Amino acid sequence: MTNLRLIDTGGTIGMVPSEQGLVPGEGVVETYLRAILPEGVTLDVVTFDPLIDSANIMPSDWNRLADLVEAHDGPVLITHGTDTLGYTAAALSQVIAPERSVVLCAAMQPLGQKADAEDSLRVAMGHLVTGAAGVTVAVNGAILAGAGVTKTDSHAPQAFISVPQAAARVGDQGKRFREDVDIGVLTLAPGLSAKALAAQLGCFDAVVLRIYGAGTFPERADLVQAVADATARGMPIRVVSQCLTGGLAPGLYAAGAQFWQSGCTSGGTETVELALVRLSLDLAH
Structure with missing residues (x-):
C-alpha cells in the first residue's frame, strides 16, 4: 500500500x-x-x-x-x-x-x-x-x-x-531558509551608473547579479568598484548569466577580467531561481 x-x-x-x-x-x-x-x-x-x-x-x-x-x-x-x-x-x-x-x-x-x-x-x-x-x-x-x-x-x-544543474551541494539537505533577510535580483543593463548600482546593492543582504553572456561586464572602474565595495563589507553576490542556457565562463573575455576580481561568486549554469535559493541557504549557516 x-x-x-x-x-x-x-x-x-x-x-x-x-x-x-x-x-x-x-x-x-x-x-x-x-x-x-x-x-x-x-x-x-x-x-x-x-x-x-x-x-x-x-x-x-x-x-x-x-x-x-x-x-x-x-x-x-x-x-x-x-x-x-x-x-x-x-x-x-x-x-x-x-x-x-x-x-x-x-x-x-x-x-x-x-x-x-x-x-x-x-x-x-x-x-x-x-x-x-x-x-x-x-x-x-x-x-x-x-x-x-x-x-x-x-x-x-x-x-x-x-536547465541542467549540478547535484545539490553536500550539507544543504535538511537545512531551512532564512525568513528575515532581503535577497535581491539585479540585472546589468547598458548605461547603468555606478551610483545606481551602489544604491541597489546597499538595499540588500545578498544579491543575485545577472550579467552578460558568458560573463562579460563593462570595463568601467566605477562599476567594478561599486561591486567590490559591497563584497568588501561582507555582502554575498552570486553571479549568473542573463542567458537562459550556457552559463558563465569567467575569464573567457577581457571585458570582465576586472569584475571577476571583485569578490563575487560565479553561479555557473545556475538559473536565477537556484542562485537565489543557494544564497538563502548560505545565509542560513
Whole structure:
C-alpha cells in the first residue's frame, strides 16, 4: 500500500471562476485525484489555509513545505502556481534528501478546461507511484528536473524548461531558509551608473547579479568598484548569466577580467531561481 501525500498550496491548477477572476478553489485538486487514484494508493491531504496564488509564496512557505515532506514517509505531490514554481522547485531540490520522491505539479489552465491540468496530474501520479527519486516538476504532461526549472512563457502550455544543474551541494539537505533577510535580483543593463548600482546593492543582504553572456561586464572602474565595495563589507553576490542556457565562463573575455576580481561568486549554469535559493541557504549557516 502506497500512502501518497497531497499538499495543495493553491495555483491555477485548482482555481475556479469568481467575479474578480480566477481564485483558488478548495478541494478541487483533491476531488480530481481521488477519482484517479490507482489501486493500492491512499491519499493523505494537507491543504494550505488559505490557498494562495503563487505570487504570494515566501521562504517561510518553502520551510513549511520541506517540513511537511519530511514528516511523511511516502511520496509527496505538491500543487503549486506557475509564477514562482521555479523558486519553490529549486528550494526543495536543495533541502530534501535525494532519495525522496516529490513532484510539484502546476498548470497554465485550471482543471475542467480540458487543457494541461489533467495530463499534468496524471503524469505526476504515475511518476510518484513508481517511487522515482528526486524533486521533479510535472507541467504540460511532462516531468522536468526540479533544480533548474524556469518559466519562459506567460501564456503558452509549454511554458517551462529545465536547465541542467549540478547535484545539490553536500550539507544543504535538511537545512531551512532564512525568513528575515532581503535577497535581491539585479540585472546589468547598458548605461547603468555606478551610483545606481551602489544604491541597489546597499538595499540588500545578498544579491543575485545577472550579467552578460558568458560573463562579460563593462570595463568601467566605477562599476567594478561599486561591486567590490559591497563584497568588501561582507555582502554575498552570486553571479549568473542573463542567458537562459550556457552559463558563465569567467575569464573567457577581457571585458570582465576586472569584475571577476571583485569578490563575487560565479553561479555557473545556475538559473536565477537556484542562485537565489543557494544564497538563502548560505545565509542560513
